[in-house]
Amino acid sequence: MLKNLIDRYGKYIALGSWAIIALLLMRHTPYALDEGASKALLLDWSISDEVASSALTMGMPDLRALIWLPLAYLFSGQVLAAKIFTILLLAFTAWQFYQWLYKNGQEEAALLATGLLLIAPLSIQQLDSLSVGAYLLASFALGHWMHSIYHEQVTGFNGYFFAQLALCAFAVSLHPAGLAYPISLLWLWHTKPLHIKQQRYFYIGIPLSVILILLLTLGWSDLHFWSNPTQSIVSILWGAPLEPGLSTQGWVLGLLLLALGVVILTLNRKILPKDILSCCLILGPIAGIVAADQAWAFLMLALFLFAGLPILLRPYPVLLKHGFLVQRGWLWILLLIVSTLFMRGDRFHYYEIENKVLSAQDQLIQTFTDDLNAFREQQEANKKPMPSIRVASQWPAITMIACRCDVLPLPPTANDPAAQLAMLQNINFLILAPTDPKNLGLASNLARLSNDIATQSLQAGGVILAIKPAKP
Incomplete structure (x- = not known):
């Protein structure tokens, strides 16, 4: 049987x-x-x-x-x-x-x-x-x-x-x-x-x-x-x-x-x-x-x-x-x-x-997600509304699933830094690998915008950049 x-x-x-x-x-x-x-x-x-x-x-x-x-x-x-x-x-x-x-x-x-x-x-x-x-x-x-x-x-x-x-x-x-x-x-x-x-x-x-x-x-x-x-x-x-x-x-x-x-x-x-x-x-x-x-x-x-x-x-x-x-x-x-x-x-x-070991790319996305979640908890503790956060990422789909916020693909490379900044009007953060060959032009423009962009985190997998709000 x-x-x-x-x-x-x-x-x-x-x-x-x-x-x-x-x-x-x-x-x-x-x-x-x-x-x-x-x-x-x-x-x-x-x-x-x-x-x-x-x-x-x-x-x-x-x-x-x-x-x-x-x-x-x-x-x-x-x-x-x-x-x-x-x-x-x-x-x-x-x-x-x-x-x-x-x-x-x-x-x-x-x-x-x-x-x-x-x-x-x-x-x-x-x-x-x-x-x-x-x-x-x-x-x-x-x-x-x-x-x-x-x-x-x-x-x-x-x-x-x-x-x-x-x-x-x-x-x-x-x-x-x-x-x-x-x-x-x-x-x-x-x-x-x-x-x-x-x-x-x-x-x-x-x-x-x-x-x-x-x-x-x-x-x-x-x-x-x-x-x-x-x-x-x-x-x-x-x-x-x-x-x-x-x-x-x-x-x-x-x-x-x-x-x-x-x-x-x-x-x-x-x-x-x-x-x-x-x-x-x-x-x-x-x-x-x-x-x-x-x-x-x-x-x-x-x-x-x-x-x-x-x-x-x-x-x-x-x-x-x-x-x-x-x-x-x-x-x-x-x-x-x-x-x-x-x-x-x-x-x-x-x-x-x-042991939660991640690749350099995933570690970069996790860093941003952890910072964003900490900010959400702080806003809730202070009983303040969560502001709209919009991100442009080299890996938009993975980033969006991880951070649960609005994520867009990286903008195209502009002819000059000023035009590049104009493309980032509604963007709060950028996540990218600046050494990636397809990002070299974009990274060059961003590097010349030090007065308008701040580096949040620099890691082996890439960089997280914060776009400073425009002055009134």
Whole structure:
């Protein structure tokens, strides 16, 4: 009886247990969030509360805003609700990837790859920051599922047809790596068309949905393009560091992982025509390397696990004749090392949460938030009304969630300091990193306004500036 229950429900119990443990590793504070995710949350909260806020000035968010809108009506202002949803989504995605490998005769690889994906520190960090990595993988898994169903019942313009086009738009809105899904869908309809008329519908619908979403969101404004992929890919083993920078050891390891990724891509090039999930695993890291951030590294992690492990687990004749220990012993040692590194990274992530360790950027925002909260308490103690506080921040969405005040993006660089000051008439504070290349012109103008701007706090992550009120 017990054996039957374990066989039938054991996998679901394991996924549920992982989801509970992952929830315990989530921050309950508004820090370490992804800027794009924060922007989507703020827009949803503004809609659900029917409040006009400065979130609309931050630009169009990606389509996660549509998915999180029901959460905003149910749990307005609660970041943890979005994290719980993302945890459940990653559990569903891991199950779909497991089923995909299992049905392809890779039961051992499916079990190992899924387990390693769920305990990887990069996975936990993606969930904690609400980054797009989990949503990209979920898009690929959902696309594979919908494509399989649509092929079984090709009936023209049904719900699955439009759902696939919507999923193309959703994936592309997240990251350049999301282009892998529409390209894979076009490729499969080109190589394995079930119906010529349906093929034409997809030839028109897929490019149209991709172009429309890129025009609507104006590309990927929250991403840093041409980032160093070596620094990102190292985070596969022990998670992303709080501050950027690589040691010599990190450079060597990063280059080795990049080379390993190229080898896996090369060895798997022949599986492109196989199915949607195979195509997305191969094309996702290739399309996303133009913005090689942690979400791209998460896709590389999925590539290593779900495309690399099956290669390692193949029965090689050279090793078979030397017995089981020679054939599998080295692999189990490798898995032990990787698992140990993963668990060590998870423990360090938990240590950061328990000790409230923040990145330099988040520490700067927390300093401003603490000062603002202290001022609020002082006003309440003196029974005085709270004056209107308006902030311009380099990270407007994260700052707005943290300080719960009106926050705008940084103003553009003016031609001279006087014109720059005129742009700051309704701004009380500025939060920015003056050494950031895109802020050099603005920082130069602000530096020459020492009589009108005072430095509140100067930290490694940036500076907080107070705009002095204009003299009457």
